[in-house]
Amino acid sequence: MENEVYILWNYQFVLALTFAMEEINKTPALLHNLTLGFDICNVQDGLPTAFKSPFICFFGNYTVPNYSCIRGSKSIGALTGPSVISSAQIGPLLDLYKFPQLTIGPYDQALNDHRKFPALYQMASKDTSIATAMVSLLVYFRWNWVGLFNFLDENGLWILPLLKEEMDKSRVCVAFELAIQSYGLSFESMALYNQINKCSWESPLRRRSLRRGSFHVLLTFSHRHPDVSGFTDFVKAVNPSKYPEDYFLARLWFLSFNCSHSESDSVTWQNCPRDASLDWLPGHIFDMTMSGESYNIYNAVYAVAQALHEMLLHQTEVQTLENRKETVPSPAQLHTFLKNTQFQNPAGDLVILDDKRKLEADYDIVNTWNIPQGLDLKVKIGQFSPLALHDHQLSLSEDLVEWPIETTEPVLSVCSESCGPGFRKSLQEGKAACCFDCTPCTENEMANGTDMEQCVKCPGHQYANTQRNQCLLRAASFLAYGEPLGMAVACMALGLSTLTAAVLGVFLKHHNTPIVKANNQALSYILLLSLIFCFLCPLLFIGRPNTVTCILQQTTFGVVFTVAVSAVLAKTVTVVLAFKVTTPGRRMRWLLVSGAPNFIIPICTLIQVTLCGIWLGTSPPFIDTDTHSEHGHLIFLCNKGSLTAFYCVLGYLGSLALASFTVAFLARNLPDAFNEAKFLTFSMLVFCSVWLTFLPVYHSAKGKVMVAVEVFSILASSIGLLGCIFFPKCYIILIRPDKNCVHGFRDRKYPGQFKPS
Structure with a gap:
């Protein structure tokens, strides 16, 4: 039965040949007064008698070289195929007698050798884009782990490198490669099964489906061609009474439409359905749509007719009317015109026989449905057009694909599962x-x-x-006034600066008291003013940074604190000079009398201003962002610019503080009721401790915490100066005014040493 179905499929070739012949013979503008006909010869591949049938077909049963015993008709050319092997076997015989050979099978590189087959013309379009088409389909379904089955012939060896090159471009990998010796799939199925198992690309369920033969999804590429008008109606009208010489058609009719025999075993047509037609047959047995090979036959007949028409016109031009009557077209003469044949067939398609000028083929993608079992219905699911834009070459109706049993989704063919987002x-x-x-x-x-x-x-x-x-x-983040930390810093800065201003007011109000006079009023006022600005410095660190605040943060801090620490140093030096060089006649008495300690502040401040100027001139602070300290936040802060300059400013402050601490420590035990050397020593000890602690903490902090560390260091060191130096004096002035008396202190501490005048 399978052989019968195969023959039925091939029978469409006969119908396509007949249809083309009749269409041409009815066209008055083509081959005027000349009728085309055909003979059909059956050729079996690979048999020793392969030459016998075509030889008899062309030259009769008894032949003598260069003589034909067939009278009344003469063949002008041969259509071979669809088998490439049979076309290749018949080719040398046809070339020997100069018969043009037109093959109707798929385009084959082996038949493209004009030295071996100079008289052969392939009707099929070139398959130069088949590799691109196949890989496009693989990419569409995301199949990147595939096996290759390749025939060991010239065509297979030609397409394999192109296919691998396209696969490399699209990152499709070869899981395994299997070479097939012949066009028949005679290799054992177990070899395929073992190869798939080696690649481990399918589940056990699907491997069982492979054993049942239900796993495969058959997708094939066929040359796309336009519909030929009238062919389907022609096939519907075919019946044995129309072509009584067609024995196969009669046999097909009797077997397909239940025609019975009479008692005398003679065929009675009356027993067949009167309106029987080939379109009654199931589609998987006989397809009413013209196949690709049938379309090649259709074009081959028209190509011969066009070439023959051109040849006859040419003969008319160069010969006299009397000579032309006796001229019979020969196959050898037809070659010259076939090589240059180019025409548009009735379906509107351009047909070119020259291999160098052939167009690339458009492909139909066909899925073979096997439900119910054995149906083998071919369904077009898409197409590939190589001349279209790159992203529009492949079009597919995925919902028409018949997937394997137990699934409605595309099968997976990957070495590794896809990596998702993230x-x-x-x-x-x-x-x-x-x-x-x-x-x-x-x-x-x-x-x-x-x-x-x-x-x-x-x-x-x-x-x-x-x-x-x-x-x-990211959410913008900085030490803002609206957040608790920024609000706390702002309140502390304003509160402490107000407190310092109040202390200054107390000193101004009690400027005539001994405790205020005894500690150099001018230096105390300068120190208190500088501390007010020290407490206000943290306000520059709050809010979204800008270029101005970034520059003022460090320079203002450095200069103001230099004034404060240099004032402490001046007070300390003043105390030392008051006790060490106040004896009349001493050489250094003039230092104290002339107010030399007061020059310490401008000199030290000038040095710090110079350092800050160099800093701003070389690598000033600038606005920076921190994306690492807090997840999801973009922290705005001031970059120090030059860390070297920043640490030079801090180092200079530290050296002034260390000098003040040293001098105050040496003068801590000098005798005087109002000697503040001890308080100055302790204030510098607090100041140095704060900034020594600041350095490691600052380096380990990030983001807003780093800003907060510097702010709290400024506040803490300022509180140390204010508290240690001025709070004890305010206590005496406001709480114990009885101690704010020179005579009382002198008489109690040094009796008999001072006497009233």
């Missing part, structure tokens, strides 16, 4: 590019697609979410 592909060492691991994106990187090669780093103002598949906008 992951990148990491190639496995020593394996194909299609085999990879999925590695999560690192912090602040994201992958929002599938199978991404690399993760994408989020811009500075964005951050990656926890799934690492999206970049989100």
